[in-house]
Amino acid sequence: MTTAVQPGGGNAARPSPSGLADVIDTILDKGLVIDAYVRVSLVGIELLTIDARIVVASVDTYLRFAEAVNRLDISQEKEGLPGLVGKLEEGGAKHKTKGAIEAAGDKLRDFAGDAKERAYSRGRGGEG
Amino acid sequence: MAPSSGQQRACYVYGILPEDIELGSGMTGVGDPPGQLRVVRSDDLAALVSDVDPARPLGSPDDLRTHKEILDSSAAEVPVLPLRFGAVMAGDDAVASELLQPFHDEFSAALDQLDGLAEYVIKGRYAGPRILEEVLSENSQAQRLREQIRGQDPDATRELRIQLGEIISDAVSAKREKDTRELLDAMADHCAESFVREPTHEDDAVHVAFLVETGQEQEMEKVVEDLTRKWEGRAELRVLGPMAAYDFVGTTQPGG
Numbered sequence: 592m593t594t595a596v597q598p599g600g601g602n603a604a605r606p607s608p609s610g611l612a613d614v615i616d617t618i619l620d621k622g623l624v625i626d627a628y629v630r631v632s633l634v635g636i637e638l639l640t641i642d643a644r645i646v647v648a649s650v651d652t653y654l655r656f657a658e659a660v661n662r663l664d665i666s667q668e669k670e671g672l673p674g675l676v677g678k679l680e681e682g683g684a685k686h687k688t689k690g691a692i693e694a695a696g697d698k699l700r701d702f703a704g705d706a707k708e709r710a711y712s713r714g715r716g717g718e719g
Numbered sequence: 720m721a722p723s724s725g726q727q728r729a730c731y732v733y734g735i736l737p738e739d740i741e742l743g744s745g746m747t748g749v750g751d752p753p754g755q756l757r758v759v760r761s762d763d764l765a766a767l768v769s770d771v772d773p774a775r776p777l778g779s780p781d782d783l784r785t786h787k788e789i790l791d792s793s794a795a796e797v798p799v800l801p802l803r804f805g806a807v808m809a810g811d812d813a814v815a816s817e818l819l820q821p822f823h824d825e826f827s828a829a830l831d832q833l834d835g836l837a838e839y840v841i842k843g844r845y846a847g848p849r850i851l852e853e854v855l856s857e858n859s860q861a862q863r864l865r866e867q868i869r870g871q872d873p874d875a876t877r878e879l880r881i882q883l884g885e886i887i888s889d890a891v892s893a894k895r896e897k898d899t900r901e902l903l904d905a906m907a908d909h910c911a912e913s914f915v916r917e918p919t920h921e922d923d924a925v926h927v928a929f930l931v932e933t934g935q936e937q938e939m940e941k942v943v944e945d946l947t948r949k950w951e952g953r954a955e956l957r958v959l960g961p962m963a964a965y966d967f968v969g970t971t972q973p974g975g
Contacts, residue, residue: 611780611783613840613842613959614783614787615783616916616919617787617840617959617965618783618786618787618801618803619803619804621801621803621965622800622801622803622963622965622968623735623801623803623806623968624802624803625802625803625806625818628818628822629808629813629817629818631809631813632808632810632817633807634807634808636729636771636776636777637776637777638777638778638804639776640778640783640804647888647892647918647920647923648885648888648892650884652884652921653880653881653882653883653884653885653888654880654884656851656887656891657868657880657887659848659851660855660861660865660883661865663851663852663855
């Protein structure tokens, strides 16, 4: 007899921060698909899930990258990079709070920001 | 058999485990109000289930977390075949007679294979400006484009910005592949299997699921520590798990 299922994960669980975005990544498109096995007694139930995935290669992504690069505080573009790195670090720290490439934890937050950005560029008639 | 019509209950299925499991008491499942977590047994297999009202949509953040927590809490102890979120059947009888019995051999074999293994996901994000500095320093075309765009009206330089962004994006993808390769190599001796997940964010550095033998977690942690040190200021790593082997249970039947 194995006591396996315990609230809170039992004692074998290690502390691992698992945000909602991590949960979504894991349980919405992985695991066994029930309808591959069961037909007759399947109950269709409405699912309120959102696909928070960012399409990694898209115009939106490109524009964000361009913006992030633009924000890097590099003043001597023609010089080699060695002398630049120190400056970059300063610039990075200075702009950190609004840096698009910052550690930015939560994908859902990113997703919301993303949607806003898209709406904005559409509003300006920018999307070709 | 199918439940009598008008019954306001259906059976949410979390996953499939060996029969000899025991539930902690008072655990509840998905839905609002949540049903009690139960076990449906058939032969040497068990399904974790709870009642839900089929008229109410599922998928709140709590539902998603509950589904995962219920499965993960068992994964470190016993093998478990997780079902994708949202699997609902007509009732306990159906779970036994239409899921556990007809696919007994397949499930049983899969559980045997997972015995003594748990899944961990190692996830890394590029953090801070370092990765962009790396990319710029290695790409003169990107440097030139950046200068062309600098200080110009954003609308007028839209095409150039897209061009620059695409170069950066491609370069970051190449870094991601290289870094993923490095992680896979470092983990090769410490996992039974690995699965490279699709990036879910443009700043993803690595996103890989590993099947790790119970007792090998320390080796994995050592790998993560070494890479964390090596990539400090460039990428941040997290380890998620132990969890059910979501990435390693394939649905072999081609849907038809």
